[in-house]
Amino acid sequence: ETGVTQTPRHLVMGMTNKKSLKCEQHLGHNAMYWYKQSAKKPLELMFVYSLEERVENNSVPSRFSPECPNSSHLFLHLHTLQPEDSALYLCASSQDRVTGPTDTQYFGPGTRLTVL
Amino acid sequence: GEDVEQSLFLSVREGDSSVINCTYTDSSSTYLYWYKQEPGAGLQLLTYIFSNMDMKQDQRLTVLLNKKDKHLSLRIADTQTGDSAIYFCAESITGGYNKLIFGAGTRLAVHP
Numbered sequence: 655e656t657g658v659t660q661t662p663r664h665l666v667m668g669m670t671n672k673k674s675l676k677c678e679q680h681l682g683h684n685a686m687y688w689y690k691q692s693a694k695k696p697l698e699l700m701f702v703y704s705l706e707e708r709v710e711n712n713s714v715p716s717r718f719s720p721e722c723p724n725s726s727h728l729f730l731h732l733h734t735l736q737p738e739d740s741a742l743y744l745c746a747s748s749q750d751r752v753t754g755p756t757d758t759q760y761f762g763p764g765t766r767l768t769v770l
Numbered sequence: 771g772e773d774v775e776q777s778l779f780l781s782v783r784e785g786d787s788s789v790i791n792c793t794y795t796d797s798s799s800t801y802l803y804w805y806k807q808e809p810g811a812g813l814q815l816l817t818y819i820f821s822n823m824d825m826k827q828d829q830r831l832t833v834l835l836n837k838k839d840k841h842l843s844l845r846i847a848d849t850q851t852g853d854s855a856i857y858f859c860a861e862s863i864t865g866g867y868n869k870l871i872f873g874a875g876t877r878l879a880v881h882p
Contacts, residue, residue, distance in 0.1 A: 696872055758868075763810075763812040
């Protein structure tokens, strides 16, 4: 148990559906991250929020829309996805803008997404 | 550019030592990390090392850092079947936030 939870753990959706992934951290961190992990590529950083402000959008298609309402919660809204978007989506959090090992990112268990 | 490289597979016998290697490119990295991912799970932080250290030991884990060659290794002593997983090396890139660059991961298989 890392203190980062993700729901749902598994999601199957059609290409025309709209769904959301949720991440919650109980570590008092102020930065949160979305990563995509697929069989074909190593971990890909998608979005970063620091102090509830988006600081990185790593050329992610607009069919993925992040939302960070507060420092403990992070969402990834999905719409009109493609089968190639099927992957494990991992959320992480860290204590940002601090130099030292507290920069360490702690990961949730991930949401396994399958797009039909 | 930023790049972290690891070999993809390692197979060891139970009870032997495992050594997983990693090379990185950014000489300004302040911390280097090892994460473990078991099947169906997220990434679990195993250990980290500060860039001004050469070695760090934590129970069965030993991390060696050769900053000159930008080479990092993770040694697992007395490897057990429960150590079977994917191991990711990551370097931290200093900036406005903590950006980690991950390697592709080394799949460790432990056999009897």
